[in-house]
Amino acid sequence: MQFSQILGKSEVKRQLIQQVQKDRIPHAQLFLAREGYGGLALALAFATYLMCEQKTETDSCGQCGQCLKTNKFIHPDIHFSFPVVKQGEKKREITTSDDYLPEWREILSQNPFMGLNEWMQQMDSDSQPNINVKECNDIIHKLNMMSYESDYKVLIMWLPEYLDKEGNRLLKLIEEPTDNTFIILVAENQNLVLKTILSRCQLIKVPKFENKEVSQYIIEKLELPISKAEQIANLADGNINLAMSIATDEAPDFSDLLISWLRIAYKSDPLEINKWISTVDGMTKNDQKNFLEYGLHFFNQFVFWMYTKSEEVNLTDKEKEIAGNMTKIINVTKAEAISAILDEAIVNLHRNANLKILLFADTLTIGDIVRGK
Numbered sequence: 067m068q069f070s071q072i073l074g075k076s077e078v079k080r081q082l083i084q085q086v087q088k089d090r091i092p093h094a095q096l097f098l099a100r101e102g103y104g105g106l107a108l109a110l111a112f113a114t115y116l117m118c119e120q121k122t123e124t125d126s127c128g129q130c131g132q133c134l135k136t137n138k139f140i141h142p143d144i145h146f147s148f149p150v151v152k153q154g155e156k157k158r159e160i161t162t163s164d165d166y167l168p169e170w171r172e173i174l175s176q177n178p179f180m181g182l183n184e185w186m187q188q189m190d191s192d193s194q195p196n197i198n199v200k201e202c203n204d205i206i207h208k209l210n211m212m213s214y215e216s217d218y219k220v221l222i223m224w225l226p227e228y229l230d231k232e233g234n235r236l237l238k239l240i241e242e243p244t245d246n247t248f249i250i251l252v253a254e255n256q257n258l259v260l261k262t263i264l265s266r267c268q269l270i271k272v273p274k275f276e277n278k279e280v281s282q283y284i285i286e287k288l289e290l291p292i293s294k295a296e297q298i299a300n301l302a303d304g305n306i307n308l309a310m311s312i313a314t315d316e317a318p319d320f321s322d323l324l325i326s327w328l329r330i331a332y333k334s335d336p337l338e339i340n341k342w343i344s345t346v347d348g349m350t351k352n353d354q355k356n357f358l359e360y361g362l363h364f365f366n367q368f369v370f371w372m373y374t375k376s377e378e379v380n381l382t383d384k385e386k387e388i389a390g391n392m393t394k395i396i397n398v399t400k401a402e403a404i405s406a407i408l409d410e411a412i413v414n415l416h417r418n419a420n421l422k423i424l425l426f427a428d429t430l431t432i433g434d435i436v437r438g439k
């Protein structure tokens with residue numbers, strides 16, 4: 067991956083290139099980028115640039131021996147760590163990222179802007195993924211060894227949100243890494259990263275893609291007409307991965323489920339609530355998360371629209387109609403309160419809260435908010 071393959075983001079790229087040129091690379095950095103904003107792609111481009119033997123002022127060369135290996139994700143001094151699940155007959159506690167490297171390389175070559183959903187499909191699993199103790203121990207071992215081909219060693223860890231307490235094993239490494247060893251964590255949600263790790267990393271905030279960059283990307287990838295691409299880019303709100311899903315029609319429509327939730331919350335009949343919850347309970351864990359994220363997106367856009375009445379709002383025509391009807395009972399204050407609940411629900415679901423209990427309580431709270439109590 068080269069910087070030139072990632073559209074825009076000139077400020078972050080400049081910052082990363084400066085680090086290498088001035089030989090002032092922080093030992094541990096956390097790239098914070100929501101899904102589809104290109105955090106992982108930037109980490110890959112940065113590692114490539116660092117390793118490249120003929121780098122220019124603005125990018126890696128793409129042709130030297132180091133670049134050829136980094137671009138195939140097979141450079142022996144670039145180590146990867148990411149959430150995985152049990153593999154075949156192998157026990158979960160001894161399964162690590164290394165076991166999934168073929169799948170990892172394949173998906174990176176196809177979609178370096180992927181989200182967890184695409185990665186779970188690639189692993190063909192719906193179990194809860196994580197980064198386990200053995201993985202942490204392996205990382206310590208790998209980074210303590212000599213480098214093979216380059217002067218540097220790099221660890222790219224994607225989604226450190228999936229490190230549980232065992233992540234504390236990595237603290238010493240993050241604080242006092244061996245010489246010329248650089249750790250890059252790529253996270254989507256800093257609230258879910260262990261505080262002990264977060265406080266030891268230099269934070270690089272990766273902005274979303276601009277709409278024109280998203281449309282340019284999907285036009286190049288999918289050869290869509292410009293008007294269609296612009297419409298999709300508007301909905302995707304800076305998330306290239308989401309834009310690709312919408313364009314290839316793989317993004318489920320959660321709007322009806324959201325409306326039925328609000329209706330049921332308003333009535334707060336326990337039997338109806340339980341029936342609705344059983345529908346959500348039957349969905350995959352990823353879709354449950356995506357549904358809550360969808361609800362959060364909807365209400366954030368709703369609030370934006372109520373404040374500005376702007377046509378720039380990232381809602382489909384169907385959603386605009388829903389939002390229009392909703393203004394009769396939900397004002398800005400109520401919508402912001404619902405957003406806050408959804409935001410917290412996403413965190414709790416990630417922490418493996420019991421879905422049924424979580425949704426039951428949240429439904430009652432949302433009912434109270436909507437009825438204005």
Ligand SMILES: [Zn+2]
Pocket residue numbers: 117118119120121126127128129130131132133
């Ligand atoms: Zn090169």
